[in-house]
Amino acid sequence: MTQTAPGTVPAPVPLERVTHWIDGKAFAGVTERTAPVYDPALGTVRTEVPLASVDEVDQAVASAAAAFASWRNSSLTKRTQVLFAFRELVNQHKQELAELITAEHGKVVSDALGEVTRGLEVVEFACGIPHLLKGGYSEGVSTNVDVYSIRQPVGVCAVISPFNFPVMVPMWFVPIAIAAGNAVVLKPSEKDPSASLLVARLWEQAGLPAGVFNVVHGDKVAVDRLLEHPDVKAVSFVGSTPIARYVYETGTRNGKRVQALGGAKNHMVVLPDADLDLAADAAVNAGFGSAGERCMAISALVVVEPVADDLVARIRERIAGLKIGDGRRSCDMGPLVTREHRDRVASYLDAGVEAGAELVVDGRKVQVDGDESGFWLGPSLLDRVSPEMSVYTDEIFGPVLSVVRVGSYDEALKLVNSNPYGNGTAIFTNDGGAARRYQNEVEVGMVGVNVPIPVPMAYYSFGGWKDSLFGDSHAHGAEGVHFFTRGKVVTSRWLDPSHGGINLGFPENV
Ligand code: NAD
Numbered sequence: 001m002t003q004t005a006p007g008t009v010p011a012p013v014p015l016e017r018v019t020h021w022i023d024g025k026a027f028a029g030v031t032e033r034t035a036p037v038y039d040p041a042l043g044t045v046r047t048e049v050p051l052a053s054v055d056e057v058d059q060a061v062a063s064a065a066a067a068f069a070s071w072r073n074s075s076l077t078k079r080t081q082v083l084f085a086f087r088e089l090v091n092q093h094k095q096e097l098a099e100l101i102t103a104e105h106g107k108v109v110s111d112a113l114g115e116v117t118r119g120l121e122v123v124e125f126a127c128g129i130p131h132l133l134k135g136g137y138s139e140g141v142s143t144n145v146d147v148y149s150i151r152q153p154v155g156v157c158a159v160i161s162p163f164n165f166p167v168m169v170p171m172w173f174v175p176i177a178i179a180a181g182n183a184v185v186l187k188p189s190e191k192d193p194s195a196s197l198l199v200a201r202l203w204e205q206a207g208l209p210a211g212v213f214n215v216v217h218g219d220k221v222a223v224d225r226l227l228e229h230p231d232v233k234a235v236s237f238v239g240s241t242p243i244a245r246y247v248y249e250t251g252t253r254n255g256k257r258v259q260a261l262g263g264a265k266n267h268m269v270v271l272p273d274a275d276l277d278l279a280a281d282a283a284v285n286a287g288f289g290s291a292g293e294r295c296m297a298i299s300a301l302v303v304v305e306p307v308a309d310d311l312v313a314r315i316r317e318r319i320a321g322l323k324i325g326d327g328r329r330s331c332d333m334g335p336l337v338t339r340e341h342r343d344r345v346a347s348y349l350d351a352g353v354e355a356g357a358e359l360v361v362d363g364r365k366v367q368v369d370g371d372e373s374g375f376w377l378g379p380s381l382l383d384r385v386s387p388e389m390s391v392y393t394d395e396i397f398g399p400v401l402s403v404v405r406v407g408s409y410d411e412a413l414k415l416v417n418s419n420p421y422g423n424g425t426a427i428f429t430n431d432g433g434a435a436r437r438y439q440n441e442v443e444v445g446m447v448g449v450n451v452p453i454p455v456p457m458a459y460y461s462f463g464g465w466k467d468s469l470f471g472d473s474h475a476h477g478a479e480g481v482h483f484f485t486r487g488k489v490v491t492s493r494w495l496d497p498s499h500g501g502i503n504l505g506f507p508e509n510v
Contacts, residue, residue, distance in 0.1 A: 018049040018193045020056060020217060021200040023063035024210025029056055035190045035219070040106035040335040041326040043373030049193045052218035057185075057225040060214040064156040064183035065231045067211025072153050072181040074209075076130040083127045083179050086206035090120055093202060097167055097195055099328070104192035105166060106334040106375070107290045108327035112167075118455065119171030122476050125458035126175035132481045133180065142509035144495040151485035153181035154257070155233035158226040160247065162239040163189035163337055164293045164397075170196065172462060172475040173236040173484075178203075178212060180484040182234075185214045187226060191337055193217050227251045234483065236475070237261065238295075240395070241421070241467045248470035259471040259483055261295075261463060263395040264423035268298040268452065269412045269438065271429035272307045275450075279428040280314035282452035286426070287401035288322065288379040289453075291336050292345075295468075296424045296446070296453045300385075300392060301403045302412045308405045312360060312383050315401070319361050319379045325369030335375040336398055342375040345398030349380055352391035352402070358383040363399055387415060395421070409434060417443045423464030426452050445469065 018037065019026040029050035039046040052060075090097070098112035105112070137148040157177045161169045170186055177184050188196040196215045203213045216222055226232050227250045237247040237260040244262035251258035268286065270279045286298035303311055327334035336342040346364055353359050359382055366378025377399060385392050385402040392402055406412050416425055426448035427438045435449045445464040448454030456462050456477070463474025473483040 018047055018197065018217060020050065020052060020060065021197060021213075021215040022056075022060045023067075023214070024204055026197070027056075027059075029053075031056060037104055037191065037193060038338060038375075039103055040337055041328070041374045042371045043339065043375060046103060047194070049190050049217045051190065052216045052222040054221065054225045057216050057218070057222050057229070060185045060216045061156055061226075061229050061231050063211040064185050064214055067209055068153070068155055068183040071183055071209060071212050074181070076133070079179055079181065080127060080130060082207045083123065083129065083175060086175070086203055086208070087120065087123045087127060089202040089205055090116065090123060090199075093198065094120075097198060100195045100198060101166055101192065102327040102334070104194055105163065105293075106327055106337055107293070108331050108334050111290050112327070115165055115168045119165075119168040121458040122171045123175045125476060126179040129176075129179035132478075133485070141491075145491060145493045145509070147489060147491045149487060149489045151180075151481075151487055154484060154486055155182060156185065156231050157182045157234040157236065157484060158185050158187065158232050160187045160223055160226065160235065160237045160239070161189055163191040164290070164295065166192045166195045167199065169238045170199070172238070173480065174213065176476060176480045177234075177236075177484045178208065180481065182484055183212045183214075185216060185226065185232070187216055187218055187222050190217060190219055223247070224250070227256070228254050232256060234258070235260070236483070238475075244470050245467075257471075257473075257483065259463075259473045259475065260469070261475065262468050262470065263397075263421060264295045264297075264464065264468050265300060265395050265419055265421040266296060266298050266424045266426075267300045267302050267416045267419070268426045268428065269302045269304070269409075269416065270307065270311060271304050271409060271427070271431065271434055273430045274307070274428040275430065276307060276311050276314055278450065280311060280318055282426070282428065282450075283311075283315055283401060284318045284322070284379070286452035288319075288333055288399045291333055291377070292399040293337060293397055294453070296455055297397075298426065298452060299396060299400070299402065301401055302415055303403060303405055304409060304412055305405055305407055308383075308403060312381070312403055315381060316360055319381060322379055323369060324366050324376065324378050326371070326374070329369055331369055333379065333399065335370070336377055337375070339375050341398070342377050345396055345400060346377050348391045348394070348396050348398075348400055349382070352382045352385065352389060355386075355389040355391070357385045357389060357391060357402070409438075413438065413441055417441075420467045421464065422466035423468035424448070424454055426450075426454060445474070
């Protein structure tokens with residue numbers, strides 16, 4: 001394990017060409033199509049990723065389908081052993097994974113380590129698969145007749161993931177799918193594809209048979225093929241809302257079960273009785289951690305007057321103390337993922353000001369501890385934002401925190417509930433009754449009470465409401481196990497053959 005000393009940059013992770021991983025082997029691909037992968041803190045191309053053709057996707061699916069035939073019949077003991085070994089290997093390679101994430105995503109290494117740790121929690125949950133797959137059994141429902149339920153794997157499962165958590169988001173799905181006896185084809189984001197290859201090698205070292213876990217890199221061509229391939233039975237998608245809706249509609253039209261998690265616009269409501277220092281810390285941590293590129297980031301701070309002036313002052317003070325720079329140095333916040341994304345996010349600052357908001361902190365003026373060509377945008381704070389402004393209506397997915405001032409709890413609740421997204425939200429208050437009312441009334445899937453980023457533990461399920469999730473299964477926890485299995489009920493009779501006889505009537509229980 002290497003540790004980064006403050007202010008120094010470790011040797012870069014070796015620049016290898018990114019390959020697919022099919023049937024237990026690295027596969028360079030034959031397609032001519034590739035995409036650049038950047039190091040966002042340097043602003044340079046660090047490698048390139050092949051974009052799979054339909055044929056290449058078909059090879060991965062064929063490998064998964066062949067592996068499924070025997071993996072589904074491997075014992076729970078064998079599967080659990082592989083899961084435990086994988087858990088140990090990921091733990092041992094945590095730092096390496098985190099450095100790969102930082103090199104391509106840009107988030108600071110400590111944050112990337114946190115991402116791997118949260119992913120590991122799902123692996124640990126999946127280690128309990130024998131218990132999670134236990135069915136029900138009713139003895140003697142009729143004379144000599146027993147009924148029992150079992151859950152069986154669905155087959156080849158596709159996982160399509162976004163750029164912002166290249167290790168954790170695939171781990172929301174893959175360990176549970178594999179533990180339940182499925183085979184997987186992962187299509188990672190083309191913006192930060194390398195970590196998925198290291199994960200594939202760790203699965204192999206853990207003893208997973210070739211073909212049970214495959215990686216194909218690509219863009220719309222690969223996604224569309226996965227959505228239409230007859231051997232793909234289930235699709236887990238995480239990304240922006242327009243693509244999530246498209247994946248859900250296309251996948252279900254093709255007869256697949258689909259869970260498609262979309263974008264977010266998370267509100268943090270601050271009531272006047274809240275501890276304002278706690279609220280200011282939370283707003284800064286949840287607004288600017290990972291440069292705001294988290295689906296659970298706080299983007300709209302809804303402050304119930306008369307505390308907005310005070311809270312804005314405390315947030316501004318904290319922003320001034322943040323260190324922005326190369327994630328391999330001891331910084332709090334890194335760059336954005338690409339130049340185009342940085343420019344798009346920055347454009348919202350002008351749009352906000354033109355629409356009448358007050359730019360309290362302008363992240364374009366930030367001093368960075370990093371290469372000047374990096375995709376930098378510092379934390380930005382817009383006050384007096386109103387609900388019709390684009391800075392409020394759009395998912396910005398960057399380090400821009402908007403303060404919306406309201407007069408009452410009811411006004412705050414109405415604002416949150418009229419938003420089309422419903423991923424995460426938080427309320428800061430010292431009034432237990434108000435918090436309880438909020439948890440009951442808010443139309444959002446994940447709620448924090450004095451907790452800014454309420455990402456559920458692996459044994460609960462992760463997912464939003466409304467335009468933040470298409471489908472009816474959330475990720476991991478009991479819903480994840482349910483998604484990756486299908487139920488079967490067996491009615492059996494073991495009796496003396498002398499009890500036979502002809503009866504064409506509908507079976508009745510006696
Ligand atoms: P994205 O929608 O651009 O890409 C997600 C995946 O879809 C990638 O693998 C990409 O290759 C693929 N894709 C992109 N365009 C496509 C198209 N036209 N057809 C088919 N496939 C396509 O998202 P992103 O920029 O990588 O990630 C950021 C988004 O993900 C944000 O909107 C964020 O809120 C969301 N997100 C949501 C959650 C959640 O749990 N709800 C978690 C993480 C990220």
